[in-house]
Amino acid sequence: MKKGVILTALGGIFWGLSGTIGQFLFQNYHLNTTWLTTMRMLGAGIILLIICFIKDRKKSIAIWKHQSDVIQLICFxxxxxMFCQYSYMTAIYHSNSSTAAILQYLNPVFIMLYTCLVCKRLPYKKEIICILLAFSGTFILATHGNIHEMNITPLGLFWGVxxxxxxxxYSLLPRNLMNRWGSLIPIGYAMxxxxxxxxxxxxxxxxxxxLDFIGIIGVLGIIVIGTALGFSLYLLGVHYIGAMRASLIGALEPVSATFFMCVWLHSSFTVFDLIGFILILSTIFILSYKKEA
Structure with missing residues (x-):
């Protein structure tokens, strides 16, 4: 259990660090989001697939022998x-790593709404509370409580959502693939x-x-530490403690992104940001608690 918690926590921290490195590169090297996202995915995909082939070469190839799995893999x-990585990096470009990471954690609410739609039911009481918390948190992050002034750019808010x-x-599409092939193989190929x-x-x-030497190190840091190592450690942690607990610990991503952004890039983080941060992240714990009940 302890090992799984540490591995999952490191994965979340490395994801947060990756976002802050991305912000540093955007601010200092004016990188194109499409270029950086492409390099991140190609580099991490190659590294993850090398790990997969070393562990089980036959299984890594066998996924291509099943047409339905190939179609699912391409969709994923x-x-x-691709949509997830690009929108996250673009959100960082138009806002900052902390805001992008926090808004990304609206995803449990989207999953819950999808579940209600598929099951043809209205949201439960706790789910309604989560919707209100998510919208309130997003509103406070975007406006700092002043409806006449946006604290982040419209594009930053749009890409964050x-x-x-x-x-x-990203969470819903690969479920069948991961049940059959594990996590690393589908993610490696998808990257x-x-x-x-x-x-x-x-x-x-x-x-x-x-790019100078520091810029190259930054890009490599996003690829190796923030993506390949972050995913590997997180998924290994899931193996030990399960997906639900891992998702809670994975919420360290926006926490670490905020920490690195403030300490390293000396960016400001206001009380309103903290309130929005808490409101959005609280939905994860409420929905997870409901699952356990």
Whole structure:
């Protein structure tokens, strides 16, 4: 149990660090979000697949022998992971790593609304509370309580909400795949496929990038520490403590993103940000508690 908690916590912390590194690169090197997201996905996909092939080469290849799994994998790669990674990085570009990470945690509310729609039922009392908390938290983050003034840009808010929506798709789409093939194989291939598709759509080979040594280290940090290692540690933690507990501990991502943003980038974090932060993250604990009941 203790080992699983530590592994999951490290995964969440590394995700938060990844977002802050992304903010640093956007601020200091003016990187294109499509380019950075493509490099992140391609690099992490290659690393994760190398790990998969070392662990079980036959299983890593066998996924391509099942047509239904291939279709699901492609859908997950583009509609789930690519959308999730791109919207998150774009939210950081238009706001900051802390706000993007917090808004991404609207995803449990989107999943809950999807469940209500599929099951053709109205939300339960606790679910209604979560919807109100999520909207209140988003409103406070965006306006700091002043309806006449936006604290973040409209694009920052839009892509932050899209990050939450895409994170819910990322959670829902691969369930059957992960039941059959585990987590690393689908995510490794999805990273690679999503990176290739995004790179082609964005024509990344035409994008001019100027990086010095620190910039290169930053990009490698996002790929290796923030993505490949972050996912690997988190999924290993899930193996020990289960998905529900892991999702709660994974909420360290916005906490760590805020910490690194304030300490490293010297960004401000107000009381209103803290209130919005708490309101949105509280939905995770409320919905998870309901699951246990």
């Amino acid at each position: 790669s583009i509609c789930g992971l 899209m990050a939450g929506l895409s994170a819910s798709l 690679l496929i999503g990176g290739i598709v995004l790179g082609i759509i964005g024509k990344v080979w035409t994008i001019q990038v100027s």
